[in-house]
Amino acid sequence: MELKISNITKKYGDKIAVDNVNVTLENGVCALLGANGSGKTTLMRMIAGVLGNTKGSISLDGRNIEILDSAYRNVLGYLPQNFGCYKDFKVKDFLLYMCALKGLDGKFAKKRCEEMLLKVGLENVSNKKIGALSGGMKQRLGIAQALLNDPTILILDEPTAGLDPKERIRFRNLICELSKDRIIIYATHIVSDISYIADRVLLMKAGRIVADGSTEELLNIVKGKVWSVDIMRNELESYQNKYSVGAISDSKIKDVNVRIVSDVKPDEKAIEALPDLDDVYLYYFGEVAEVENSN
Amino acid sequence: MKTVIKYELIKIFNSRLASVVLLIAFVISVGVSGFNAIQYKTGEKGYYKINDMNGNQFPDVFVSAENIDTLVSQLNEFESREEIYETDAGIVNTYVGITFKGKYDIDKSALLRAVSNGEITNAEYHKALSDYQSAPCIKKEYLADYFELYYPVSCYSSISNNIESTLQWLIEDDLGNLYETSKLAKVIREEQALNKGVVFTYDYGWSLGEEMLSYLVPLYLIVVVFGLCNMFSGEYSLGTDSLVKSTFRGRKKFVLMKYSTAIIYCFICSVAIIVICYLPSLVLLGFSGYNVGTVYTNIEMLLLKFVSLLIGGISISTVVMFFSSLFNKLIYVLFASVITAVIPYILLYIPNLDFTSQIILHLLPFNLSFDSYWLFDNYISIDIIEIFCFIPAVVFNVISSVTVYFMTVKSFSKHRIMN
């Protein structure tokens, strides 16, 4: 299966939210990583077919999704960001309703709902009103809803928002288990969520894909650019102004130890560190934060 | 499809605004309808007390061109008998407002003329009126017999007078337009019905139910508007629109299912309002009686009311749902719906509207629910069993509903997703 996104552009008035994106997605987990406002949600909405594009096209196995229409939506599972649902519905009823909208009916729908509730660990609250669920439980309900029709294209917009660590792990395992023969598109800014499970990472910045590759490939980009330096506390500010500063931790030698992503060695005494995805993120978005702050 | 519609209905009844309005409407309509029927039953309202019939069931009376003369002479003979009148003022006073022709019935217009000519004083005029109120009336034991003669004769003569004056007017004002043609058709039908003969009977239960309904139609429309105003804007404000749009059924089907839900909702509300209006009257005042009019029976009338309510409700709901798909804010939806509903209603009061504009106005959603005016008086007057009279309304509504449906699909699809 191949989901081809060609020259997709979305403008809101004058503002370009997604700028000429070209990607071809294949089976596996594809993580979409980017700062707030970088256009992840907009891109995913267009892939989910709920938002029209200004330019470009999306096709599944060579056929335009607008022409495929309901056949495309039939294989689609979508969890929107800030997933909204009917507060007065019981959990069970909401899923049955979604089943009906997805074209599943009768006994099969009931069975599917029970399975999905079990999968996301909500089997005990199936008779509770959605309004009475905690934020994380609601998010899990959103995940269950997306999986009802056993989709081969799964679009998840920040699915782990609000999940506790245990649920996060459960969710990660679920994604691993599902990823074998389907396309999973997963938007997030939580790097740790995807470092183990993503087969491919797309970095989005200001509506464009600025980096695209497997985790290793991305790590290679920042290889030799990640440094660890011990500094005094009063030096911290000048470092932060000059470089993209990552994790700050206690130091045994001086006041603090800072992690810096930089093309040049920031200090004589700086030691090269082993890069992780956080550093990749920082490499691309470190400056953005500063530009935004200065505005 | 069935499951979706079921849950869509649940959504309506779950909505706080809708359920509050439904509850209030229910309490008001049951209260008004029940109270009114009780008042008639106890005689605080209406022309006579049921009890005054001495518990007698009023018999059906057949009137036709052939037996009317006999009935008139029987009535005259009956009215000339002294012993049928009540002379005890104490009893008579409880019959204030009775409209049966009593022995000392007075000519009010003659009295008025007398006042304006200065022949009598104002005080004398009022005394005459109060004398009238305590004038002797028919004794209880003769009431049923009297009614049996009086009612058919007076109904027959009022209908035939009406036919005559209409014919007279049609001859004088010979324009031959659609309005006059339909008027003539009605008159001819009525004349035929009278010649063939009709059955008059006591029908308070039915006529009161019908009267109740005509008061409560606005309440029905309010319930429809408030129940459906959230259809799409509710999805927008909850942020469920994106979820729904991404499912197999898609936008067009989803909107279609919303429309189907609206039709079912209107059906439920029409049945409810009819039951609420008719049931107390029928239970308290009796089911007996039909065919009081010349053109349609009570059951037919009820069916007509129901169809008008349903079609009117559906056509209003398409408008409401279109606005609901346009706006996020409920208040805008309500405002726009009320404006579109009420404007055609107000336009009806423009003097000297030509017949075609009148028909068009009457076909618009809000007015359509107030059935009988255009269906019978001004437009076509044929048995509702002959479905013809519904054709314009149905055709008009199907066309406008389909158009509004596509507009709704479009505005729902284009609506900006917020979550």
Ligand SMILES: Nc1ncnc2c1ncn2[C@@H]1O[C@H](COP(=O)(O)OP(=O)(O)OP(=O)(O)O)[C@@H](O)[C@H]1O
């Ligand atoms: N409905 C809209 N109307 C106008 N502008 C919008 C709309 N939706 C998004 N945008 C703009 O488009 C840009 C991309 O937004 P988008 O929601 O896709 O970002 P995102 O990457 O999902 O951000 P986040 O991480 O905060 O969810 C932003 O600048 C946003 O302001």
Ligand SMILES: [Mg+2]
């Ligand atoms: Mg987003």
